Amino acid sequence: MMKKSLLSTLICGSLLACSTIDNTPEPAPYGALPAERQLKWHEMETYVLIHFTPTTFENKEWGYGDADPSIFNPTEFDANQIAKAAADGGFKGLVLVAKHHDGFALWPTKTTDYNISKSPWKNGQGDMVKEFEQAARKNGLEFGIYCSPWDRNFPLYGTYEYVKAYREQLRELYTNYGKLFITWFDGANGGDGYYGGAREQRKIDNTTYYGWDTTWQIVRELQPDAVIFNDMGDVRWVGNEEGYAAETSWATFNPEPLDGNTVAAPGSLKYWLSPEGTRNGDFWKPAECDVPLRPGWFYHPEQDYRVKTPEYLFDLYFKSVGRGGALDLGLSPDRRGLLHQHDVESLAKFGELLKATFSNNLAKTAKLTASNTRGGSRKFGTANLTDDDRYSYWATDDSVTKADITLTWKEPVKFNIVRLRENIKLGQRIERIAIDVKEGNDWKEVAQATSIGAQRLVRLPQHVSASELRVRVVESPVSITLSEIAVFLEPEQKPTVSYKLVPTAGALDRKEWEVVAVTAESKDASGSASNVLDGAGVTFWSTANAKSGSSAAPQSITIDMGAVQTVKAFTYLPRTDSPAGLVNRYKWEISKDGKTWTSAVTGEFSNIKANPIEQVVNLPAPVECRYFRFTGLSAVEGNIITAAELGAL
Ligand code: FUL
Numbered sequence: 001m002m003k004k005s006l007l008s009t010l011i012c013g014s015l016l017a018c019s020t021i022d023n024t025p026e027p028a029p030y031g032a033l034p035a036e037r038q039l040k041w042h043e044m045e046t047y048v049l050i051h052f053t054p055t056t057f058e059n060k061e062w063g064y065g066d067a068d069p070s071i072f073n074p075t076e077f078d079a080n081q082i083a084k085a086a087a088d089g090g091f092k093g094l095v096l097v098a099k100h101h102d103g104f105a106l107w108p109t110k111t112t113d114y115n116i117s118k119s120p121w122k123n124g125q126g127d128m129v130k131e132f133e134q135a136a137r138k139n140g141l142e143f144g145i146y147c148s149p150w151d152r153n154f155p156l157y158g159t160y161e162y163v164k165a166y167r168e169q170l171r172e173l174y175t176n177y178g179k180l181f182i183t184w185f186d187g188a189n190g191g192d193g194y195y196g197g198a199r200e201q202r203k204i205d206n207t208t209y210y211g212w213d214t215t216w217q218i219v220r221e222l223q224p225d226a227v228i229f230n231d232m233g234d235v236r237w238v239g240n241e242e243g244y245a246a247e248t249s250w251a252t253f254n255p256e257p258l259d260g261n262t263v264a265a266p267g268s269l270k271y272w273l274s275p276e277g278t279r280n281g282d283f284w285k286p287a288e289c290d291v292p293l294r295p296g297w298f299y300h301p302e303q304d305y306r307v308k309t310p311e312y313l314f315d316l317y318f319k320s321v322g323r324g325g326a327l328d329l330g331l332s333p334d335r336r337g338l339l340h341q342h343d344v345e346s347l348a349k350f351g352e353l354l355k356a357t358f359s360n361n362l363a364k365t366a367k368l369t370a371s372n373t374r375g376g377s378r379k380f381g382t383a384n385l386t387d388d389d390r391y392s393y394w395a396t397d398d399s400v401t402k403a404d405i406t407l408t409w410k411e412p413v414k415f416n417i418v419r420l421r422e423n424i425k426l427g428q429r430i431e432r433i434a435i436d437v438k439e440g441n442d443w444k445e446v447a448q449a450t451s452i453g454a455q456r457l458v459r460l461p462q463h464v465s466a467s468e469l470r471v472r473v474v475e476s477p478v479s480i481t482l483s484e485i486a487v488f489l490e491p492e493q494k495p496t497v498s499y500k501l502v503p504t505a506g507a508l509d510r511k512e513w514e515v516v517a518v519t520a521e522s523k524d525a526s527g528s529a530s531n532v533l534d535g536a537g538v539t540f541w542s543t544a545n546a547k548s549g550s551s552a553a554p555q556s557i558t559i560d561m562g563a564v565q566t567v568k569a570f571t572y573l574p575r576t577d578s579p580a581g582l583v584n585r586y587k588w589e590i591s592k593d594g595k596t597w598t599s600a601v602t603g604e605f606s607n608i609k610a611n612p613i614e615q616v617v618n619l620p621a622p623v624e625c626r627y628f629r630f631t632g633l634s635a636v637e638g639n640i641i642t643a644a645e646l647g648a649l
Contacts, residue, residue: 024375027395027479030427032252034284038234041181041227042286042424042454043390044142046317046327047093048086049184049290050132051297053104054119057335059618061296062606063102065152065194069118072104077121077337079128079135085339086331087139089313089347090354093181094136095144095328098129098173101188103153109172111165114153133177144182144226145173149210150189155196158204167215174222183219185230187237187267188607207265229288230266231255231274235326236285239274241611243291243327244319248450251324251428252281277451286454289320292330293343295613299332302569302616302649305505307342310349317354322457324428361386362415362487366407366469372400374479385485390454393423393483403480404472407487412467414489416460420452420471421484428453430482431475438468448474452482463489506649507571510535512562516594516627519543520551520641529557532646540575540644553583555641556631564592565648568622572605572630573645574612581642582608583632588617590625597629609636616649 034042055063057071086094099105105115106128117124129145136143147169156162174180190204212232219228227234236253238245255264256273264270277287293313294303308316313329320327334340339347368382373394380395382405396403418435422428430452436443447458469487473480510533518529520543527542543551567590574582588600600623605615628648632641 022377022379024377024379027374027398027426027481029425030429030478031280032282032284033427034251034286034424035234037225037227038284038286039424040225041235041326044092044181044326045321045455046091046329047095047142047144047182048089048091049095049097049146049328049330050082050333051097051100051330052128052299052333052337053097053100053102053106055100055102056299056333059300060606061298062604063100063104063152064192064604065101065103066199067102067104069104069114070120072116072119073121074333074335074337077128077131077333079131080138081338082331082333083132083135083139083141085344085347087141088351089329090351091141091329093142093144094132095146095182095184096129096132097146097148099147099151099169101148101150101152103148103151105169107172107176109169111168111172112154129173129177137178142181143178144180144184145177146184146186147173148186148188150186150191152193152195155198157193157195158190158202163210163215166210167218170215170218171222174218180223180226182235183223183226183228185228185233185266187231188610189267192604206267207261207263212266231269231271231285232264232266234285235288236274236277237271238287238289238320238325239271241290241292243289243316243329244275245287245289245323245325246275247323248276249287249323249325250277250279250281250451251284251286251424251453252279253277253283253285254281287320287323287325288328289316289325290328290330291316292332292611293346294330294332296611297330297332297607299334299340300616301334302505302618304340304342307340307346310346310353313346313350314353318457318459321455322459324451324453324455356491357417357488360488362409362413362489363407363485365413366409366487368485369406369408370394370403371405372396372403385482390421390483391423391425393481396480398479400479401476402473404470405482405485407469407485409467412465413487414463414465415487416463416490417488418447418458418469418471419484419486419488420449420456420458420482421454422452423481423483424454426481429476429478430473430480431477434472434474436470436472437464437466438470439466443470459490506568508561508565508567508648510647514560514562515557516560517556517558519555519557523548532557532643533559535645537573537644538577540642542581542640542642544581544638544640544642550640552639553635553641554631554633556629557643557646558627558629559646560594560627561648562626564624564626566622566624567619567628567648569616569618569649570601570628570630571617571645571647571649572615572643573647574605574608574615575642575644576612579609579612579636580638581632581640582612582636583634583641583643584608584636585633586617587631587633589629589631590623591627591629592625594627600625600628
């Protein structure tokens with residue numbers, strides 16, 4: 001060290017360039033750090049996830065694995081229309097579900113006959129993975145692949161033979177479709193399926209069955225730059241399918257096994273810790289916030305009017321990307337093989353909103369002053385905060401863990417968004433910040449935020465006009481290394497309209513309806529059967545009983561609609577506060593007189609645990625009835641039955 005500084009003094013004495021030599025050392029990194037592939041993933045921020053398989057043609061969310069490949073015949077399929085709509089929405093990547101739980105491969109794989117070559121599409125000569133890859137690249141999008149570990153078609157699912165075939169599928173996918181930015185591994189696993197005609201339930205131990213360490217070596221070997229989406233991989237599931245992280249959301253995360261288990265595994269960990277992550281956790285595992293543009297991941301014609309609005313998507317952007325995660329938006333081509341016009345329009349307007357908001361960074365016209373700059377050095381000066389480089393940064397001295405930056409404009413500016421980024425190559429350091437604006441001679445605090453990391457968007461509820469703005473780092477365990485302060489004005493703040501406010505088209509009026517029988521109901525009013533008709537959504541019928549013992553599935557509830565009606569579909573709204581008692585297998589029976597009953601429909605509510613949205617069950621043909629009896633045959637958890645609302649269309 002001594003020698004080095006002596007040397008620089010000597011050089012300084014003799015050369016004019018001495019003022020550019022700056023020996024101020026970089027701060028030491030803090031905690032778990034992101035890998036290069038994770039840095040690239042953070043920079044992307046948003047991408048889409050496409051579900052399109054025979055399941056689309058069955059109007060289901062999870063194919064059972066028994067659909068005849070002949071139904072997969074999209075007559076107007078155009079990957080470019082889909083990729084372009086995503087690009088217009090400002091998305092940076094496209095992830096294709098190359099194989100979903102139904103086991104149908106969208107590429108001509110050698111590992112199973114249940115694949116695209118058996119479909120009439122392009123006379124069995126097509127490769128849909130290739131078409132999506134090419135369309136993505138043509139539209140400037142990175143490409144990624146989801147290949148479901150669970151396979152409800154494969155005859156030998158549950159044995160090692162399947163694991164071998166699955167690994168081979170990954171090899172094919174990671175070899176033939178260029179560079180991937182993400183490999184997506186779902187947590188849903190095991191259960192009922194066709195399995196080559198066995199039609200049975202197969203349980204696997206998801207902590208050991210897939211041999212993830214060996215399986216993921218294939219990603220590292222063939223796609224070293226791709227992140228692995230999975231709680232045990234590089235990017236964690238945020239723990240819900242509604243697209244938001246917690247208000248405080250750390251990029252570091254320690255997956256914890258469920259009580260009674262010794263190891264955490266995909267689909268079997270304390271996922272309720274995922275929205276927030278783990279402060280000072282051992283692994284850099286930022287959150288991916290996945291959410292479909294419509295209620296379901298697959299296309300259903302009855303959801304054509306339930307497409308999320310551009311304003312709703314914009315709000316989700318703040319709750320995902322703005323909390324240091326990424327937004328993964330599900331798109332579902334319809335049976336033509338195109339995105340519905342409503343989806344295209346919503347994406348385009350969302351893209352316009354992003355552009356109109358984030359293209360003019362007002363911080364670039366401000367003068368920035370820092371209360372402390374590391375070593376008084378330019379290298380760590382405030383100019384780094386507005387240069388659009390995520391890794392050049394303003395830093396403080398090691399002893400300084402509280403500091404502020406003031407932005408001053410010659411004239412007052414109007415804004416409502418402040419974007420902050422840390423140089424995450426040095427870890428997630430800052431604990432908490434506050435934002436003040438100058439009113440007259442006084443500072444007024446307008447916001448506080450935690451967990452800055454790769455990106456934190458602070459969105460003020462109202463436009464603010466000020467010529468001075470201050471960002472105060474209130475708490476940090478180590479010196480501060482902030483790479484960006486940006487300030488934006490959201491053009492027009494519209495109320496966030498949720499698709500959830502749009503009632504399901506054709507819902508029958510329930511004013512005259514009455515619960516006339518129930519096999520069991522909770523003794524507490526909170527679990528009363530009448531809750532299924534109260535329209536509240538949050539209250540529910542439950543067969544759980546703390547005192548007298550719960551009543552196990554199956555359980556039924558009978559409703560009198562007051563008069564004979566024509567019904568074309570029944571609806572079940574699940575509770576959303578807990579997975580206990582969420583029905584996954586159901587039966588609906590109907591009657592005209594309440595005495596003679598016939599079966600109307602039986603089936604499965606797929607994916608209800610991860611995505612507890614209203615389930616619409618279309619009947620094979622419209623029926624005339626006055627009474628219906630709903631039976632919850634089994635539940636995803638808890639062996640009780642619950643229902644928040646029951647209805648009919
Ligand atoms: C879930 C799956 O079970 C859904 O079907 C969907 O693919 C979603 C993205 O992940 O867990």
